[in-house]
Amino acid sequence: MNKHVIIIGSGLGGLTTGYILAKNGYRVTILEKNAQVGGCLQTFTRHGVKFETGMHYIGSMEKGQALYNYFNYLSLLPDVKVRALDKTAYDLISIGEKRFSFANGKENFVESLAQHFPAERSNLQNYCRIIGDVAGNSPLYSFQYTDSMVFLNEKYIKQSASGFIESIIKNPLLQSVLAGNLPLYAGVKDKTPLYIHALINDFYNKSTYRIVGGSDIIAKSLVKSIRSMGGTVLSSSPVSQINCDKTQAVSVTLKNGEEVRGDYFISNIHPKRMLELLGTNLIRKSYRERISALTNTIGNFTVYIHFKQNTVPYFNSNLYHYKQPDDVWRGGNYSQDTWPNSFLYMHLCSSVEQQYADGAILMTYMNYADVAPWAGTQIGRRGKDYDAFKQEKAERLLNLLESQMPGTQVNVAHYYTSTPLTYLDYTGTEDGSMYGVLRDCMEPTQSTVSQRTKIPNLFQVGQNINSHGILGVIIGAIITAGELLGIHAIVEQIKNMKS
């Protein structure tokens, strides 16, 4: 009889692990609390426009590049269609009145920025070289597998991204520009490790795409494959307890009281939430205290914009705007008077050849504390004061967008909003955080959560383990599935895949 693996949560981490284990003969059951699978891959549709909630653009999708190889292994390529962003400006970094373009390819990247900062050309080359080296040091990203599978050179974990940029680049404005897509990882000055900045920037610099038709396609495709391999994926099935005997986990209890027994258990939910499901004394108090003390990345406030038909030309870049250079690293240190200090604006991609945008995502940072007064209320029933709060915030954010993209506001047909409370309720992420646990280069061990737990048959996966984002979570899933299969066995399968 095949071993039964129960996975709690159908985020990208849970689905990817489920796919790998089902492909390797395990009996997989994935239990998802929401009606829709996918966690951050979820979408919602209003007035015919589909909005992504937590996966807006991806990188390294050209044949032979890292994500392409993983999508090939996960049988995603036939279902997931992509549209390339502007190769000369996949990200536009706007600071004050100035705009700078991130161009695909290291040479183009350097040339594009050296036009504005000619004295920094060789420093920019050096920056790109080191970014490439750091990324290349991650075997599961660069496919330079070593026997030891040491994932990263320790110095890249202990050096901060901000300190690295300042050590290479002299011009303070260029320092801010290079950190301009920081909302992709909600970096914190002097804390966020260099390797996170490097992996993300190298990943997107290689090639950059939007997913045509929405990120839920990834989740649906993985579910289809898991089911075709005999696995079970159940939505609307919240797990309320993980039950253990004296040595290990034996079953989970669903909110409806049903008990599901298994041989292995994998949690795809925030580690703090997982501990709440575990009443056992197999977990030490010190571990519980450490997990409960973890800092999480900041949350976000998003305006989902629905445009009047054929009014706003499709914009093939992502626009990151900051009122001033210092705002790049400001993150959650804003005052209520000056909020929002920055935004990220992206059009949704509904077809490969579209001329006009149907909708857009406009997001900025928001601390959980701002919405804490409404904690415990239910979605759609948080009260009039919450609605007024959201409307006031949305208008401020739309006004800031208008200052950068004049003429946009008049073409808004409808808009919808979300806050950190929305994410807390939908994905169960602590504090409505965007990317889960904040990695701190000053405390690398304390701020890292292992895929292993003290319970021998209970593992973790997802953005709180390894790293966040499409690539970080897929690599984390390989590490977690590797606990049962051996990482090398999975790596061999990926290497032997034909594309």
Ligand SMILES: Cc1cc2nc3c(=O)[nH]c(=O)nc-3n(C[C@H](O)[C@H](O)[C@H](O)COP(=O)(O)OP(=O)(O)OC[C@H]3O[C@@H](n4cnc5c(N)ncnc54)[C@H](O)[C@@H]3O)c2cc1C
């Ligand atoms: C606003 C935003 C924008 C982003 N943009 C990008 C981007 O452009 N590109 C990119 O690569 N990454 C992006 N990311 C990051 C990326 O989406 C995430 O890192 C990744 O999808 C997280 O996957 P996960 O497996 O960790 O779990 P999650 O997506 O958090 O899923 C966890 C799942 O567990 C379920 N669950 C929770 N509790 C229970 C329970 N008790 N029982 C059963 N199920 C439960 C939840 O409902 C959820 O479905 C973005 C994230 C956010 C928030």
